[in-house]
Amino acid sequence: MIKKLFKRVFGKAARTKMEGRCHIIPFEVHGVSRDGISPAARRVTGGLQAAGYKAFVVGGAVRDLLLERHPKDFDIATDATPEDVRRVFRRSRIIGRRFRLVHVMFGEETVETSTFRRMIEAEDAQTDEHGRLLRDNEFGDQEQDAARRDFTANALFYDPASQEIYDYHNGYADIRANTLRMIGDPAVRYREDPVRMLRAVRLSAKLGMRLDAATAAPIAGMKELLGNVPQARLLDEMLKLLLSGHAVECVKKLRAMDLHHGLLPMLDVILEQPLGEKFVMLALENTDQRIREEKSTSPAFLFAALLWHEVLADWKKLQDAGEKPVAALHKAMDDVLGRQQVQLAIPRRYDAIMKELWLLQPRFEQRGGQRPIRLLAQPRFRAAYDFLLLRCESGEANEELGLWWDEFQDASEQRRAEMLLPDEAPKKRRRRKKSSAEAKPEAVQIVLPIE
Numbered sequence: 001m002i003k004k005l006f007k008r009v010f011g012k013a014a015r016t017k018m019e020g021r022c023h024i025i026p027f028e029v030h031g032v033s034r035d036g037i038s039p040a041a042r043r044v045t046g047g048l049q050a051a052g053y054k055a056f057v058v059g060g061a062v063r064d065l066l067l068e069r070h071p072k073d074f075d076i077a078t079d080a081t082p083e084d085v086r087r088v089f090r091r092s093r094i095i096g097r098r099f100r101l102v103h104v105m106f107g108e109e110t111v112e113t114s115t116f117r118r119m120i121e122a123e124d125a126q127t128d129e130h131g132r133l134l135r136d137n138e139f140g141d142q143e144q145d146a147a148r149r150d151f152t153a154n155a156l157f158y159d160p161a162s163q164e165i166y167d168y169h170n171g172y173a174d175i176r177a178n179t180l181r182m183i184g185d186p187a188v189r190y191r192e193d194p195v196r197m198l199r200a201v202r203l204s205a206k207l208g209m210r211l212d213a214a215t216a217a218p219i220a221g222m223k224e225l226l227g228n229v230p231q232a233r234l235l236d237e238m239l240k241l242l243l244s245g246h247a248v249e250c251v252k253k254l255r256a257m258d259l260h261h262g263l264l265p266m267l268d269v270i271l272e273q274p275l276g277e278k279f280v281m282l283a284l285e286n287t288d289q290r291i292r293e294e295k296s297t298s299p300a301f302l303f304a305a306l307l308w309h310e311v312l313a314d315w316k317k318l319q320d321a322g323e324k325p326v327a328a329l330h331k332a333m334d335d336v337l338g339r340q341q342v343q344l345a346i347p348r349r350y351d352a353i354m355k356e357l358w359l360l361q362p363r364f365e366q367r368g369g370q371r372p373i374r375l376l377a378q379p380r381f382r383a384a385y386d387f388l389l390l391r392c393e394s395g396e397a398n399e400e401l402g403l404w405w406d407e408f409q410d411a412s413e414q415r416r417a418e419m420l421l422p423d424e425a426p427k428k429r430r431r432r433k434k435s436s437a438e439a440k441p442e443a444v445q446i447v448l449p450i451e
Ligand code: ATP
Pocket: 058, 059, 060, 061, 072, 075, 148, 149, 150, 151, 154, 155, 193, 195, 196, 199
């Protein structure tokens, strides 16, 4: 195996051309055919090259093809300016303010095309007081564009016309050796952009690549720098991580490297509660599984799961202090979401769905009268039921409850009638309503947004 690898990397090296500091690796060595490139991406590189520009597929797609994985998308790098690109492709638009990219449209597919960029040299770089780069949007040449990228495996350029790979940083050998290695001095590169620490964890987990020792070493001492990264960017990276299809692996690595602090602040607390940890891990496993099966996943479901035990703890505390169950649940939800808002900036747009999922949980307990039928008709029933199953599996909710709902949803009308439990609650509620017209609603379903 090692011998074979050696032969592949070095044995055919004679056929690898050098152009300046760039290795040009021919198809016979790397074996990635242009058929692996989407037709739209090929039309972009072809169109730009026909107009006299350089154009390559770059970054994650080249890496994924070499690893025999299916690329998510195909990014193009070129020496044409955004205006040049616009002139070549009529159906395109310039996007982005900080760094302008061009989206070139072919039917359904949009191909992101960016002009070679360079890293700003140390003396004229704009950094914050911790060394984080605030500006990296100068045009550059291909070699400079390779150098500003994070990992050697992410800095390869593929030319669909010649089927050659342009490699400035030995990324090809690193990929063949299954190693994720930072370009340049890792400590400097993490200081420029601390998110690279999270990318190291995510990409090594997702791709099953070993993190090079020198690349991993500085992380332990630099993790505090993540605190200076804008919240929106952290959240973006967290979502990529949680929805990578390898969330369990990623979270384990984050914990092993002690990087989870400050990312999902409550994750620390939750992971320390035995039931909480089990539940969170099950939710992540479930999400990974769904992504692998190409089923839909929603960030709101995942966030609702991550925070559930926090909600439960607050809910219990408030009830112990004498609050009524429903009012206590509402207050607990608002408190937990409020705290996350400050620390993680989970966008408000997820709040409504998270609350719905949480509010529907106590309703699964109510198995009398018409209430189970009404619950089944809730648009969010399916997601709430999946959530319940996770609760059952983690041991927080009674397994029998999950089984009951499993049978009830598909049961005949007659079987459903047999299954319904004796119903007492509505009578109580009617009595209470009579005694006070303004009485606060007591049963969970009354306060649900959709009923
Ligand atoms: P994925 O498969 O998750 O999309 P990716 O490597 O393609 O992984 P993107 O975020 O799509 O990740 O980035 C595209 C390319 O841009 C990367 O391959 C890398 O070359 C470069 N890049 C992205 N983020 C950074 C960063 N923080 N620092 C330096 N280069 C980066």
